[in-house]
Amino acid sequence: MTMCDNTTTMSSCIISQNDFLVFFNIEDKDIETFDIHHQKDGVYIEVTLKKKPHQCPVCLNMTDRVKDYSVKHINHSILTNKKCIINYRARRYRCPRCHKTFMESNPFTVAGSRISLATVYNILEDLRKPSMTFRDVAERYHVSQTTAAHVFDSFVSISRRPLPEYLLIDEVYKCYY
Numbered sequence: 001m002t003m004c005d006n007t008t009t010m011s012s013c014i015i016s017q018n019d020f021l022v023f024f025n026i027e028d029k030d031i032e033t034f035d036i037h038h039q040k041d042g043v044y045i046e047v048t049l050k051k052k053p054h055q056c057p058v059c060l061n062m063t064d065r066v067k068d069y070s071v072k073h074i075n076h077s078i079l080t081n082k083k084c085i086i087n088y089r090a091r092r093y094r095c096p097r098c099h100k101t102f103m104e105s106n107p108f109t110v111a112g113s114r115i116s117l118a119t120v121y122n123i124l125e126d127l128r129k130p131s132m133t134f135r136d137v138a139e140r141y142h143v144s145q146t147t148a149a150h151v152f153d154s155f156v157s158i159s160r161r162p163l164p165e166y167l168l169i170d171e172v173y174k175c176y177y
């Protein structure tokens, strides 16, 4: 299911900024900074999203007041079989009304996880094959066996609710069509 398989050369695994935007269904105007490094051990992408008004999850006030930033290292795998790390500089907002802080919304991560939706999808696809073990997928997608098992366990509960499952499929289809 990846865009370049084991038989292609490394040069066809180059990711452009445009590939990245198309894949995550975001536009140039959503991006504040973007940088990509193709290194011997993998592809490294640095990204910051544009500041924009967010709704406070506590009091529902709209705000764009920034509290701080933290870099999240996201393991991403759909564009290439090489290791691909997105260093996402995530912005935290502070609500001026109730003073709660919260992270901006982003298209890269699955809630509470450091791997991307696409990686989750790939892991689940592979685990459907009876011959694939947690160890196999862990190696293939550069995650720990614990993470692979966690993804699988999470899917069991996600799959009982139809909406997230369709979102997963939709997200990946955007990449191919």
Ligand SMILES: [Zn+2]
Pocket (backbone or CB within 6 Å): 056, 057, 058, 059, 060, 061, 095, 096, 097, 098, 099, 100
């Ligand atoms: Zn608030």
